[in-house]
Amino acid sequence: MKISRIMSLGAVGAIAALTLTGCATNEAGAGTGDSTPTSSIAGMLEATGASSQEAAQQSWVAAFQTANPDATINYTSTGSGTGRENFLSGSSNFVGSDRAFNADEVAAGGFGSCATDEIVEVPVYISPVAVAFNLEGIDELNLDGATLAGIFAGDITEWDDPAIAEQNPDVDLPDQAIVPVHRADASGTQETFTSYLAAVAPDVWTDEPSDEWPLSTGEAGDGTSGVVNAITNGVGYIGFADASQAQGLGQVAIEVEGEYVPYSAEAASALVAASPLEEGRSDHDLAFAVDPASAPAGSYPIALVSYLIGCVEYEDPEIASLVKAYFEFVASAAGQDVAASAAGSAPISDDLREKVNAAIGAIVTE
The missing domain is CATH 3.40.190.10 (Periplasmic binding protein-like II)
Structure with missing residues (x-):
């Protein structure tokens, strides 16, 4: 990522920090007059996947870690296919992918990163x-x-x-x-x-x-x-x-x-907005059925809908909590603005964000 992109995160990163610390903070030094908010979000995640998300992921990670200095997100750009393989093998806590697992793959299960075969797939990066x-x-x-x-x-x-x-x-x-x-x-x-x-x-x-x-x-x-x-x-x-x-x-x-x-x-x-979600999937598996041949006038017909993929249940509840917090930030208005500034992506709509947040809410943290 270019230095100019890192510098552009300042204002939006501050918004992201306020968003995150507002929902998960402790008041440091209570009773001492020091009311500086500190995040309770901590831990480390290993993730791999879509190289298309690279600029966005760098910006998301920078803003998230600035707001949560005890959290570390290691995202390695490997390509979507390798990311999905790593999720199946259990070597990635979550992955970025330029396509969701297809229906047959979801039915087959075997997601080594998860405690069960239920997964969360949410579209968070829309880009031409x-x-x-x-x-x-x-x-x-x-x-x-x-x-x-x-x-x-x-x-x-x-x-x-x-x-x-x-x-x-x-x-x-x-x-x-x-x-x-x-x-x-x-x-x-x-x-x-x-x-x-x-x-x-x-x-x-x-x-x-x-x-x-x-x-x-x-x-x-x-x-x-x-x-x-x-x-x-x-x-x-x-x-x-x-x-x-x-x-x-x-x-x-x-x-x-x-x-x-x-x-x-x-x-x-505009192309994605005209596309339905695939039928037959769970409420926490949001895969779009994009048909370029039905692109409406004025839309760009080659649009990438890229996903974050995680588990409904993890063996370690601390991993689950950190994945959930990171996904929530990425899907937030502040997180989407961070990616738009760094990568020129299209922020998801408020209606889609509501569905995405509901899906992320399926992640079990206790």
């Missing part, structure tokens, strides 16, 4: 997945879903291809090879992107949505940073990444209902 490219002298391009699918399927291989040129008549496109970049690791961001391609261009993108890249074409990068580095260092390259980490690269505005929509937190939020 930017389609970013590196072409000299070109900062923006308009592309529809079928063209993007053709590029990443390896069917469209030159930047001056007619399919691209027709949508960008005022752009001087180079006679240059296209190098599409995907994730080398299992990634929820990748599943979000392939879900978009499969939904809007099924005749071109014939593979099922997956967190693992299904093709042998293109170049692979490890994690979000690997994809961004490959594009940054490769002229003619194009790839997809959480928008918080795609700054400074050329950006694609994507066709929706006849208009080209550039990515923004607001446009991504």
Whole structure:
């Protein structure tokens, strides 16, 4: 995280501190005239998961630990797939993931981090997945879903291809090879992107949505940073990444209902707001069913809904209490503002926050 982002936490971190200490504090030095509030939240958590959440997690952890100096949250950006594996193995107290466990995985259970097979999954990070490219002298391009699918399927291989040129008549496109970049690791961001391609261009993108890249074409990068580095260092390259980490690269505005929509937190939020929660899940398992093909006008159709995943019951009640406190902060208005400032994400709505807080409330702390 850049130093400027750390510095930007000051004002919002103060709000977060007030929020946290207001609900869980003791009055230090009672009877001595010292009424400085001190947090009773303490302990250490080990967590892994989504690299898309990295900037947000750094900001959340910084604000939370400032408000609660006896608490330590160690979040390691490993990618969503590795995070979920670690949660199953029991090596992570909670994880960040760019997709929820699917219904079959939830039914199978075996969550080694938990005392039971009941889990809490809450959406706390909504962000556009930017389609970013590196072409000299070109900062923006308009592309529809079928063209993007053709590029990443390896069917469209030159930047001056007619399919691209027709949508960008005022752009001087180079006679240059296209190098599409995907994730080398299992990634929820990748599943979000392939879900978009499969939904809007099924005749071109014939593979099922997956967190693992299904093709042998293109170049692979490890994690979000690997994809961004490959594009940054490769002229003619194009790839997809959480928008918080795609700054400074050329950006694609994507066709929706006849208009080209550039990515923004607001446009991504509009897609999620139009999406229902998946049916058949418990009240503490809040997984969205996002359909890019049904994106309303003005929305950005490749929106990442990223989750915090924890246990309803932990073996250690102190771990449970700390997980619950951290989740509550992340979902709070102050926590969402911290992430929006650091990562450009879209804060969850008040209505969704009510559902998220109810789900977090299922965590057993006694």
